[in-house]
Amino acid sequence: MPTSSIPQNTDFTRDVLGRYVCNGLDEALASSDPGLNPSARPFDVIVVGGGSFGPILAQHLLYVDQARSRRTLVLDAGRLVLTEHVQNLPILGLTVPGPISVDPGVARAEVWGMPWRTDVPRGFPGLAYCLGGRSVYFGGWSPQLLPSETPAVWPAGLLADLNGPLPGGGDGYFRQASEQIGTTTTNDFIFGELHTALRAQLRQGIDANTVTDAIPLAQLPLHLDDVPNAQQDLFKLEAPLAVQAQPPHAGFFPFNKFSSLPLLIESSRAAQFETGGDDTRKRLMVVPDCHVTRLITDGSGPIRRVTAVETNRGVVQVPEEAVVVLALGTIENGRIALVSLPGLPGVERIGANLMAHLRSNLTIRLPRAAIAGLDPGVNELQASALFVKGRHAHTDGLFGHFHLQITAAGLNKPSTDSEAELFKKIPDVDTIAAFRHANDDKIVLTIRGIGEMRPNNPATLVKLAGETDEFGIPRAFVSINPGVEDGILWNAMDTAADQVALIFANGLPYEVLSGSAFQPVAANQPASAVLAFPNRRDGLGTTHHEAGTLAMGDDPDTSVTNANARFHRVPNLYVAGPSLFPTVGSPNPMLTGTALARRLADNLAAPFIAQAGFTSLFDGASLQGWRMSTIRNQPGRDDPGHFVVTNGALVSVPGSDIGLLWHAQPTPPDYLLKLEWRRWQEDANSGVFLRFPDPESRNYDNSAFVAVDFGLEVQIDQLASPDGLPIHKTAAIYGLQGPNNPNALPVNAIGEWNAFEIQVQGQNYAVTLNGVPVTAFTFVPGSDAAHPDRGMPSTNAVPRFIGFQTHTRRVAFRNIQLRPL
The missing domain is CATH 3.30.410 (Cholesterol Oxidase; domain 2)
Known part of the structure; x- marks a missing residue:
């Protein structure tokens, strides 16, 4: 049944808030389907969980995405119940129910459910199945972790960012989080x-x-x-309480007691207002009552990519360049990872660092x-x-x-x-x-x-239970033993x-x-x-402060996620919330979880800034300054493909013949070109073309071949198609010079970004791949008798250009910068 386009009436209320803030999954999927609307584009960030930390991530991502190039989808199993923290409202009688060991199968206190099974005496209160989650009930105590609570197991770079200042001089993320939730101001509501x-x-x-x-x-x-x-x-x-009793600026209302829910409501409406209601351009959509059951990956190998998010309402496809963020509670984050990543190297560490x-x-x-x-x-x-x-x-x-x-x-x-x-x-x-x-x-x-509690206690863990839930998916089984x-x-x-x-x-x-x-x-x-x-003493399951099931670390052999909150072996899967903590310390996880969510959003939306002396050729948001090659007189092979701007990158979409996206600004005669590229399949094929004339100047039926005939190409193809020769492999000057040691190229894993530095000086070409010099070649002008002006430096009379090829599979390019030599 399609989602109603207007607010619906219950026996007592008109659901204006729900309709104005939320979307149905059918609406979200339709907004990303180019078959329904040619201007539709997929979601770049899919956040699984709209409780305490997913909204913080989504809101910050919306506002720091300067290029306005990313679409975010938030999926949550709960519905919109409240609009802010329960203590900011008149007394409704909505409280946190007592702990239980087995869920009764119906919601307690309207929203509380306990999805896992446990042998912990006295059990757990469970989860608040509503947007905002447990943040709309939390006590507000939000002290900051002391340095002695973040030992060496915490990645050093992460701690530097948390404590600040940041490399650009901004506040560290602990400070940012403290300001956001309100712990930097005196408790003006508690005095006397x-x-x-x-x-x-x-x-x-x-x-x-x-x-x-x-x-x-x-x-x-x-x-x-x-x-x-x-x-x-x-x-x-x-008391370091997450309460703002006075407005932060004149003319503003105070937040009162913090929860993530007002952030989600505000950002959802902001996304609506900036598009005038056009869902295809909406940068944030919130889908409640959508229970994520598992993540689908592209296989069972040692490196995997999430290809789809399976829910009780349908499947959300994950484009090759998109990312998924697990932002559920600590236990459910661990369960989803265990269900979705069986056999992944290191899977035994998922859930093993549970702390309370x-x-x-x-x-x-x-x-x-x-x-x-x-x-x-x-x-x-x-x-x-x-x-x-x-x-x-x-x-x-x-x-x-x-x-x-x-x-x-x-x-x-x-x-x-x-x-x-x-x-x-x-x-x-x-x-x-x-x-x-x-x-x-x-x-x-x-x-x-x-x-x-101390970390890495083998008797304290999350594992999969023999029992399945209402969707046929294994439940988590939780043990906590001090x-x-x-x-x-x-x-x-x-x-x-x-x-x-x-x-x-x-x-x-x-x-x-x-x-x-x-x-x-x-x-x-x-x-x-x-x-x-x-x-x-309270039961060990009663604090709501579980942490550590997907702990961060620099070493893939001792941790699940890296310092950037990404799974070590799943390049497009990230995590938000206290499941990331290597140690728990004594503080409520709200402040640290908020800090990590903001940091993740900044990393996902980080704008590219060209290095000193370089000029950026791509703004991360549009195709401004770029042109696509054309094809004529080739029935059946008349599509050169195209490039789309997704998640701050140029992504090739191959057509029925090769194509070329070229930068319309002529290059200097000699230059250093830096860029990053990424592939998602082993047979992905593309290339970086250098020193070719205007593709439309030679009257070719397929103007991309102007770059092939009159320029030189730095290849991207790990299979070295069609014959496996080094002159056709990644970093080769295609057809002319293969890389050194072609069978041991320092190419990163599928799904990871790679860095090219291409130096073009005189007729000398040098290629550095991920910091390692791999190819050196000197071209002899006139050596191509059919194209005697091939590879000539750019001049005012005959300007030359750089460009990227569409060939086989999708390949992405970003952080493109050039410096004259």
Whole structure:
């Protein structure tokens, strides 16, 4: 059934938002089908997942694509349910349900489902099947990874980009992500006498080394801007919350609590407005209720390419020059990779680096008198959010990291009227119930500990289960088993929580929430006296912070993806989200995942800038400055093919005879030409033509042969068709000189980019392939008796040109630049 072109009515609403933001898969496929519209072109980037990180990638890609040359398709199994974070809306009663081990087969709390199976005690809450995913529910705590949380297993180039500055002088991606989600600004919605007094008391305790494993404040970075020098250590205790309570610029509304959903809505509408509703030109389309079941690849070899995305609503073909980005949750990303890439070298590492977080909750109730400096006249409901970073030294010389998220409320008993205020002020919606115990002389305070698990635990992994899902695809099976060091860190973290509780109790008796009742604790006694560590700990599947199943690294033998978030052995398959993390650290993955998504978008849309002294011959967006050869008087062989601009590259589309795309600007007499080329099949055939005259100047029926007869060609053909001779192989001066060592050319794998440097000086031709000199040739003018002016330098009287051939299969060219010699 085709998608309705107008908003539909339900029993209660008109679906304006859904129709204005989303498209059906039928509409997306039609927009890319040249059989329906000759101007249609395929999608360049297909994002599998519209939850927490897919929208961040898609939105950033839309805005940084200066050439406006890329089309992005976002596919998600969920529907559009909300428009922003649930805490930015009136109280709807939409909460995160408790963990389960087996999904009941129907959505819980409207959108929650649990697609995998597990032996983890207490199970998982699962996934939020809606656009924006779990980001519309997340607590907002978004600290940045410390350098000690990103050890050498993280690629050095990646860390340099994350921490910044970037090579061009821009902010690093951690800083960019912090600004986007709102953690660089003070928490203007959390302030007041209670917050100020708690913060001062906590700092005094930290400075006195009361918390054994707390990192000294002087050793921590400051995540906030515009803090006076004298207060910087104090403000390091401020909660790094992804909330903007003030607008970033005059005339703008603040984001409030961050989620990825407003970014997706905004960018979808921007794409609609810039095309006037023409779907064939729309650079972003969002297809909800479209469950991706597997990726189809081109075979079972050691290097593969994704050729199609299989969904419950149909198959999306992946053009040769397009890329696919897995942006599902960590576990589902791993499952799709396992289902789609059986037998791929290194497949055993997919899912093997699963990590989660250790989490504990300690809720205490304090007498108001415990908080020194608190004005007794203040009685309005107030909230506070504070943050303590910890690091425990293990006996093997490694560190384990944790942090404490401290939330407090009090000074007035919550009522029906104040419940909405409390709902918006308490960062973690799953802890709100505890704060209903506050009143005018009692303060309720929750200390939530979050600790990292060590990577590469063989007992913690994602694998394929024997059970299949509703689409007949194997489900994931998830095991999480903490190691010895994980248990030691968990104890250290819970000890730190007890020590922080005593700082706030300030030598007075206090109470600890155990079960549904508060238990009294004597002055200066730890909370563990009434609530043992194991009894305050959450299940390992409950944190929503899974990471690492497709971990990045420089070495294909020890990692799944490279520093650019691309599968080592699948050149057109990328990843977004925490499944990329080599280690997890203690922070919520939102900040790092956002940073990596922005970096990936920049890499996919990076505009080419010619080197100093060079002139760029291709703008990455259009065929401006280029002309296609023509054919006449050749019935049945009258199509020279053509070139299309896709994903910042010129891509050849062969016809029924050879063709030539040539640059209409004459070359200098001598020059250095640099470019990159890529093939997708072993039998791909093309070439770079040099020093030929205007193809239309010689009255040829097929003007491409002017370049063949009067110019010279640097060949691209690994099969050396038709006879396998070196003079017909890649980097040869075609028909004249083969490359050195033709059976060991440094050609990159199919799907990878290769670099040519072609020097043309006098009658000397030199070809460098991927940095290796491979061909040198001296042409003798007049040696071609049939074409005595072949290969002559360009002059004003007879200008000469460069061009690319259409021959066999598609070949792409990009980053084309030329420098006179």
